[in-house]
Amino acid sequence: MSTTFPAKPRIAIVGSGSLGLYYGARLAKAGQDVHFLVRGGRAAITARGIRVKTPAERLHVKKPQVYASTEEIGVCDLVIVAIKATGNGALAKLLPPLLGPSTLVLTLQNGLGVEEPVAEVAGPDRVMGALCYIACERTAPDAVKCRFPGVMTIGKFGKPAGERTHAVAALFVKAGVKCDAQDNLEEMRWRKLVWNVPFNGLAIAAGGVTTDVIMADEGLRTLARRLMEEVVDAAGKFGLEIPRSFVDLQFERTAKMGNYRPSSLADFEAGREIELEEIWGEPVRRAKSVGAAVPRLEMLYWLLRHRVATRQGGAKRR
């Protein structure tokens, strides 16, 4: 496998949700050779291109390279996995046509256990993961609105960041994304869970509430802190030292968010799937496997799992 990364790589974007379209459009506008796999809304994107709106700018990719299958795209240098983790069962079919000997695969998915399904198909050595701190939504088949472009952090699966990890991060930086490469992807993922576990979870479990409601309710706010502490303690059992000050920082940041609607709540209320196993189930299983006590996290997982099961089943509720 090659250890260099081409100056102008051939890039595939697998998945045309908000993240896939947003990052793909930024890379394309920066002159990169981007190939989009688009399932829903292909006609609209082919006809009108991709429009991105951020608080600072508007981008329009007039003639994106759009495909209905990864076979049509063919081998790439970089594959960006931007489907929901709940659709990872399709990777065994989606990825192989894109993979040459030196292809890198970067997954943008949330939570724990998202690199493993990629590694099973593509082998572990070429897998990277990104943590995307961003708030954007697909407002039309061909349009993405990004309220908070935020930052992206990239890491290598199971290893410190290498030359190619830094090269991929540089690609995003050149495309206007605040992005860096860091050495411990696993710790980055646990750190992101510190916020996602309580706020995405309680937003649903407390009956459909925004972050300001959780912050204003003494019980829910304390519960969010206890959940964060369980996540931090569980990470500690894996040798990942997240300082307690990181928990305080989450509350300082959340206090400034106003009535923010976490993505899992938005997905849940829109009838879309949520990353139940990646954000709650897998952390519970990993924590328990090393003897970490996570009673509240497990309870939250069970409550959410039931909500999701009965919501999708449909008949039983309301």
Add this chain to the structure above:
Amino acid sequence: MSTTFPAKPRIAIVGSGSLGLYYGARLAKAGQDVHFLVRGGRAAITARGIRVKTPAERLHVKKPQVYASTEEIGVCDLVIVAIKATGNGALAKLLPPLLGPSTLVLTLQNGLGVEEPVAEVAGPDRVMGALCYIACERTAPDAVKCRFPGVMTIGKFGKPAGERTHAVAALFVKAGVKCDAQDNLEEMRWRKLVWNVPFNGLAIAAGGVTTDVIMADEGLRTLARRLMEEVVDAAGKFGLEIPRSFVDLQFERTAKMGNYRPSSLADFEAGREIELEEIWGEPVRRAKSVGAAVPRLEMLYWLLRHRVATRQGGAKRR
């Protein structure tokens, strides 16, 4: 204070919900001298009496003694408190007109901390509590439907059952209620919580589900068991030994209940108050006061408290 209990006591029923009307009607039909304080539906009861329907029989108290205030009732030998615990703030005004030197006060309320407000007004020595295992609802201002008459257990506040506790239990037995007196009211209350905490609580917190749904979901069922174990362990810290087999017994019984709708869920969905502090809040506080770990019970309390607050506040949800 007298230590004997009259053969035909003067009885006041304070509160005209389903329990007050049901037990009051049974006592009246058995020839007892029963005086009902009725707030809502007084005209209907005065005009048509009280009708009770059980799986086995129909009772009709044609001319119940109905009052608009406890001043009109006057001093009684036995006062049965059948208002919701959430209304206990009114006891300081309701009880004094009913109290003579030897009056006994029996509260039918659920949960922990329900004898104390009575004792504050009436003094601790005359206070008794009853655990009512029963399923009934007020189907009209003058009608109660009892699906499961169940059993009643009476105990004395802070002391073993004495002669008068047994006399009161005998009164109910003569009226056709399966009733006995037991020595440890506090333990009886914790035992009832073993079921009420998880099933009343999860029925609401899981999104409005009946007991069969909790039993059929592996996560919720396990969570119910963990909650029961927290209650049992907390009781143990107070020297109240509830065997683990009691937890198993709850599951055996619940499996036979079918799609039972716990009373707290019915109250919550009908917009009525639930016994939030008595069933969840006070057990959490007592458990933590003796260092018992109740992370799931506390989390359930916080989730329920938020649901109740926002439901009552109205504006924030849906």
